[in-house]
Amino acid sequence: MSQHILFFVHGMGEHDETWHEKGLGVFKSAFNDFELTRDIDFDSAFHVVPIVYNDIFKETRERANADFAAFKMAVLGSIDASDAASQQAVSGELDKYADLIGAGGDNFIWTHILDVILYRFSNTIRMGVDVSVAEQVLASISNHQHRTWSVVAHSLGTSVAHNTLNSLYNTGFPDAPNGPIGKLDPLESRCNTLAMIANVSRVLQRSDAKVYESRVKPGSASAGRLCSYYLNARHKLDPFTIPKAFDPDIWPDSATFSTERYQHLRPSHISFEFDDLSRIHDLDHYMENPRVHVPLIRSILGRRIIGAEEYRLAKARFDSELRSDSVERARSLLESKLPSPSGNWRNLLASIKRLL
Amino acid sequence: MNRYLISVSILLLLCLSPVAEAGCDIDELDGSMNKVGKLYMMYDIGDCYGGENDANVLTKAVRDDLLLVKEKPSSEAELREQRDQLLAVLSSIEGSLSNMMSVMDGQWQVYARITIAEMGSAKNELRNFDSTIRTRYWFPHQDYSFFEQQETGKFLIDYAAEIDAACPSAGIDERCRAALQSQIILFRHIELVRQVLANPVREKLQAIHEQLVQLDAEWEYYFEDARSQFWWEFMANNAIYDPAGDTLARPPAGQLIFMHFNAAVEYVSNSENVDRAYNLVGIVELVGYNRLRWKDKDAYSKWPVGMSVIATYVPATKGDDFGYGLMAHVKNEFSFGATRRDTGDGAEITWLFSIDLSKLFLEKSVQVKKQFRSLR
Structure with missing residues (x-):
């Protein structure tokens, strides 16, 4: 059966092949809320593909950590085993140094923030990730009977999705191992909906692949645009998405902008307690809001699949369920932690640390 | 009608x-x-x-x-x-x-x-x-x-x-x-x-x-079979690798090595002043290069080789804590080197041997990844 392929591209941190299930579960359950989508057999209509690339970060980190552990073992082995005080002192110093350079135990800085830094600033890491993601996408779209394919990217994944799509369609593979081959052509195959959830692609953009100017834009395939719809979801209180925000004006051009093929989704809900502020950035938290999942459903299955009145009622119902003192306290706390909109990637990293 | x-x-x-x-x-x-x-x-x-x-x-x-x-x-x-x-x-x-x-x-x-x-x-x-x-x-x-x-x-x-x-x-x-x-x-x-x-x-x-599978396999080799790198080394390798932002490219032909921590077995021939002839010592590869393929158009070599300037750190012994020398790397797994260090009786040459322990003990993520992808 011709299915819609739905790729999920994760963000920073530890992810395995089940990482997407929470966000997907929220998206799936939203189908129960509307007349025409209620009877859809989701698993028959969609072929869901979680894209995983953090194995690169994990493997490289583990290998380096093993080398440092060997270094530490060797240094401690040089000290007389009966000199416990010296052993302890040197071990302590080495542990401090290990934590400083990320060779100690896994903590958030090294399992999350370093992912962002390395992807942005290491050419080899970035290229390895982009090639891995490109291979995973092509594995599905080349071997699967599908009607359309769409991408739901989250956080760092928005930068990865942008760069990978941009590269796949631009220069091809001039130095491919078995000889140069051509690039992908949007007239032959392209992304239907690019949903960029917690979009940080602009703050992480490279100077030679700027997100407003690349071909990763919505519009006509004949005009070389790489997606039909571009949904840019930025929660109003998500500090990750504030520095150098993806917030273009009448983009990519006035004619396309007027057709709503680019949509800026600005949820502002909070559905968690004040002691769990990092949830503001989570994919499933974004997906809960009809202001996010309804445009996504409509962009894939047709504008009229959810009528205006149904949408209005869904929003009203959702908003009415989110009132409590704890939620308001969470809102105040988040508002106090918001970074400057004029910030750059340093501010982004500072935001991440402040939130945790 | x-x-x-x-x-x-x-x-x-x-x-x-x-x-x-x-x-x-x-x-x-x-x-x-x-x-x-x-x-x-x-x-x-x-x-x-x-x-x-x-x-x-x-x-x-x-x-x-x-x-x-x-x-x-x-x-x-x-x-x-x-x-x-x-x-x-x-x-x-x-x-x-x-x-x-x-x-x-x-x-x-x-x-x-x-x-x-x-x-x-x-x-x-x-x-x-x-x-x-x-x-x-x-x-x-x-x-x-x-x-x-x-x-x-x-x-x-x-x-x-x-x-x-x-x-x-x-x-x-x-x-x-x-x-x-x-x-x-x-x-x-x-x-x-x-x-x-x-x-x-x-x-x-x-x-x-099919081409991307080949390209991805080269990157897997770079990250998992070539010499391991600390995060600052990944940054340092930007000096020899800077493809355009809208390209999918092959990995570099080699790796810069910079301040890489490791360990090696050291052999001290004049063992009167040391407890043992063979010791495990900490080494820091100060700077070096590991060549992975010989011509850009080739596949990765079966015999990648490299060389590093190294310092060894051997605290709590007689003589100097530090030695300096060179180390050669073969097939991304084996390394042989020599340093000059005062072991307590004047400076002497010590000999070093090392293997990549991570390859012995870490499950390759590539195996996990392939299994996960084949489940689809």
Whole structure:
């Protein structure tokens, strides 16, 4: 059966092949809320593909950590085993140094923030990730009977999705191992909906692949645009998405902008307690809001699949369920932690640390 | 008899369809004020028109013919044979729509004419081996339209308003039925053309995927088999690797080594001043280079080699804590070196040997990754 392929591209941190299930579960359950989508057999209509690339970060980190552990073992082995005080002192110093350079135990800085830094600033890491993601996408779209394919990217994944799509369609593979081959052509195959959830692609953009100017834009395939719809979801209180925000004006051009093929989704809900502020950035938290999942459903299955009145009622119902003192306290706390909109990637990293 | 009833009767006769699959019958739309949305769902999710759940004779014939089309042509003659087969199928779809046109309702005759003209363009694309095959052009847009024009951004077929006008109420009268049947005919023929064009495009995507598998395998080698790197080394390697931001490229031909912590077994020949002749010592590769392939166009060498300037750190012994020297690396796994260090009786040469412990003890993520991907 011709299915819609739905790729999920994760963000920073530890992810395995089940990482997407929470966000997907929220998206799936939203189908129960509307007349025409209620009877859809989701698993028959969609072929869901979680894209995983953090194995690169994990493997490289583990290998380096093993080398440092060997270094530490060797240094401690040089000290007389009966000199416990010296052993302890040197071990302590080495542990401090290990934590400083990320060779100690896994903590958030090294399992999350370093992912962002390395992807942005290491050419080899970035290229390895982009090639891995490109291979995973092509594995599905080349071997699967599908009607359309769409991408739901989250956080760092928005930068990865942008760069990978941009590269796949631009220069091809001039130095491919078995000889140069051509690039992908949007007239032959392209992304239907690019949903960029917690979009940080602009703050992480490279100077030679700027997100407003690349071909990763919505519009006509004949005009070389790489997606039909571009949904840019930025929660109003998500500090990750504030520095150098993806917030273009009448983009990519006035004619396309007027057709709503680019949509800026600005949820502002909070559905968690004040002691769990990092949830503001989570994919499933974004997906809960009809202001996010309804445009996504409509962009894939047709504008009229959810009528205006149904949408209005869904929003009203959702908003009415989110009132409590704890939620308001969470809102105040988040508002106090918001970074400057004029910030750059340093501010982004500072935001991440402040939130945790 | 009523004009619409005649049209509907002829359409039914010409289609020669067996009873529609469950969920595909036009009467499913009876009672709905959202016939456009629901009909699209039947086409898109339900695969009712031109898809797997379409019992129509034309659909069955085209789908059977597509199974017989030559796959993966390896010569120009075979490519021509494949394209001729696809052109024949496309001609049958074109002929079917031409036959249908006269009994289609009002504006749908115009749409049918437009679709037939576009089929002509699609045939030209199939005849020209170098041409882009505009499969995406044949996809419906989510605003219920087909054939987007680059210059204007408008669509040549925009059927939603036509159906709304023909079906103003929840029920299905003759006019509404004729409009819906006409749209179904259009859906069917457009979907079948899309499937014809998807055939060679899928082969192109498969060829690109095969290349990406090779490229990805090279990157796996770089991260998992080549020498390990700390995060600052990944940054330092930007000095020798800086591909353009919109390219998918091979890994670099080599690795810069910088302040890399490691361990090695040290042999001290003059062992009077040391507890043992062989000791495990901490080393820091201060700077070095590991060559992974010899010419840019080659695959990675079976014998990658490298060299580093190193410092050893051996605290709490007689003599110096630090020694300095050189280390050679072979096959990304074995390293042999020598340092000059005062072991307590003057400076002497010490000999070093090291292996990549991470390869012995860490499960390769590539194995996990492959298993995960093969589960799909």
